[in-house]
Amino acid sequence: MSFRNRRRTRRVSARWARAVALVTLAACGGDAGGGENTPGVKGDTITVAAIMPLSDAVAVIGVPIAAGQQTYFDALNARGGVAGRYKVKLLTQDATYANPSSTVQQYQKVKEDIALVAGVVGTDHVRTLLPLLQEDSIIVIPTTFDAAWVREPRLLPWGIPYQLSAINGLAYFVDNAGAGRNICSMVLANGYGEAGEEGARALAEQSGTRLASAVRFKQDDQDFVAPITQLRNAKCDATLLVSLPGVTGKVLGAAAQLGFATQWIAVSPAWATALAQSPLQDYLEKHLWIVFEGPEWGDTTVTAMRDMLAAKEKYRPEQKPDLYFGAGWVIAAGAHALLEKAVADGDLTRGGLLRAMEGMGTVPYGLVGDYRYGPVNDRQPPTTSTIFRVNATKPVGLEQLVSGYGSPIAAKFAFTRKEQP
Numbered sequence: 528m529s530f531r532n533r534r535r536t537r538r539v540s541a542r543w544a545r546a547v548a549l550v551t552l553a554a555c556g557g558d559a560g561g562g563e564n565t566p567g568v569k570g571d572t573i574t575v576a577a578i579m580p581l582s583d584a585v586a587v588i589g590v591p592i593a594a595g596q597q598t599y600f601d602a603l604n605a606r607g608g609v610a611g612r613y614k615v616k617l618l619t620q621d622a623t624y625a626n627p628s629s630t631v632q633q634y635q636k637v638k639e640d641i642a643l644v645a646g647v648v649g650t651d652h653v654r655t656l657l658p659l660l661q662e663d664s665i666i667v668i669p670t671t672f673d674a675a676w677v678r679e680p681r682l683l684p685w686g687i688p689y690q691l692s693a694i695n696g697l698a699y700f701v702d703n704a705g706a707g708r709n710i711c712s713m714v715l716a717n718g719y720g721e722a723g724e725e726g727a728r729a730l731a732e733q734s735g736t737r738l739a740s741a742v743r744f745k746q747d748d749q750d751f752v753a754p755i756t757q758l759r760n761a762k763c764d765a766t767l768l769v770s771l772p773g774v775t776g777k778v779l780g781a782a783a784q785l786g787f788a789t790q791w792i793a794v795s796p797a798w799a800t801a802l803a804q805s806p807l808q809d810y811l812e813k814h815l816w817i818v819f820e821g822p823e824w825g826d827t828t829v830t831a832m833r834d835m836l837a838a839k840e841k842y843r844p845e846q847k848p849d850l851y852f853g854a855g856w857v858i859a860a861g862a863h864a865l866l867e868k869a870v871a872d873g874d875l876t877r878g879g880l881l882r883a884m885e886g887m888g889t890v891p892y893g894l895v896g897d898y899r900y901g902p903v904n905d906r907q908p909p910t911t912s913t914i915f916r917v918n919a920t921k922p923v924g925l926e927q928l929v930s931g932y933g934s935p936i937a938a939k940f941a942f943t944r945k946e947q948p
Contacts, residue, residue: 567642568875573609574616575862577646578633579670584773585624587799588851589648592670593619594843595835595855596646602838603863610870615862617645624648624771625746627655638663643683643880645862646670646855650718657681664877666884668861670854672794673722678944680903683884685861686895687820687909689719689794691937693726693767695912696792696818698934700765701736704790709739711763711789713754713778715770716743723769723794733936739763746774751781758787765790772799776807783810795819798850803917803924811917817925818912820895824848824922831860831893848922857894864890910937 567574577596579589600615608614618641620633630652634644638659644667647653653669653676660667660681667682674688687695697710712727714720724741731738740761742754755778758766766789770778775797782789791814798817805811822829825848827836835856839846846852869875869883887900896909911933915925 565642565875566639566877568613571608571613572616573613573866573875574618574641575643575645576618576620576634576637576641577858578620578622578630578644578652579646579648580624581619581621583623583625585648585771587772588670588796589621591846591849591851592646592648592855592858593617594846595849595852595857596859597855598835598838598842598846598852599856599859599863601842602834603859609863609866613866613870615866617859622648622652624652627652631655631659634659638665641665642875642877643862643865644668646858650722653682654718664881666865666877666880668858670858671719671796673718674725674940674942675722675945677906677908677942678903680881683861683865683900684906684908685857685890685892685898687912688940688942689722689769690726690729691908691910691940692794692818692912693723693769693792694730694934694937694940695932696794696816696914697727697730697736697765697767698734698936699914699929699932700790700792701730701734704764706736708764709737709762710765710767711738711740711742711758711761712767712769713742713744713758714767715774716745719796720769723767727767729940730934730936744774744778746771748774749777751778752785755781755785755787758789759785763789765792768793768797770797772797772802775799776802776805779807779810779815782814783807788814791815793817795850798925800847800849800922800924803919803921808917808919812919815917816928817915817917819850819915820909820911820913821853822894822913822930823915823925823927824850824853829893831856835894850923850925853894857892860892861890906942908942910940912937 580586581589604614622629648670650671650673672686672689674690676682676684712724714724768791827833868887869880889899891897899907911931913930914928916928918926
């Protein structure tokens, strides 16, 4: 045999050996742990990160989300873990909501030691990470609901997008109040607020309803008399509020003081249970709806609710009812579904996780609407909402006004990927 033929034979044999190794890996259930190509997987442990505010004013969201995640993983690990083989370790990092670069800093610290990021709070924080995710082939599960996430290939979104929540909440008001009503918006001057305002404008343009006023404010604003006066002068019958809990009370306190009797319609991150027990209780019960998804807290007719409450009692009995604890549970469930698919595929590498995300199909979350995954252009988020009204006697201060409500405008909303700077 010539030297050239011997060299060709060795190359063919090497390729065959690699192919056999890959087939064997898949047949054995894909034991990808511990290799240099499987960051975050060591032995029987998969490490995932969560990056969220744990010590600033938005910790009222971040802390219970982290608790909900950890509770889910505690219960999962007690059952044997992912595919009965891998325990999940949650590495929680503190970021500052007002500073999106803090999330980048925390991400850079942990990226070599994690399989994925299961939770980032803040629309602008997620946007800031997107170029890095492309470079590193890391998946992030956002805790925000911008419609742009639906088409982002490195994101595993869940829940109804803010734009659709805004559309559904305002449409429900218009359907019940009748034509000729003025709708308005008051939103944070950031990516989160922009997403809500986009929904309000879509509803106005496609329904023929007048958007009488659109007001923006900053997270650190203290005086809301001027913007509330602007809305009152515009004769707003319903006003979309895109806010965070620490600001919501100030906004609605100013509205109550000025006697502004609009129907406030807020997306879910505006709410905190403490608001229901505040001096604003009467005003909120008369004038505020919260638009999100799923059942009331404690509705044990829902399997996922029963599972969450049982785990909470076992692993975190001190945890009080909290909307964001439930969100953490859902985020962890999404991470679990992804990891189960990757193990079934025999590939926990970052490339394997990306392929698993495309092959996940529909995930029935239970506490929120079903989400259809698959190739990024085929994804379909839930499009219907639960609209809650304030009731201080309820566990999280909210009771269901209507469930499964969906505007035709929300159902036909076009999801597009935003260009990154």
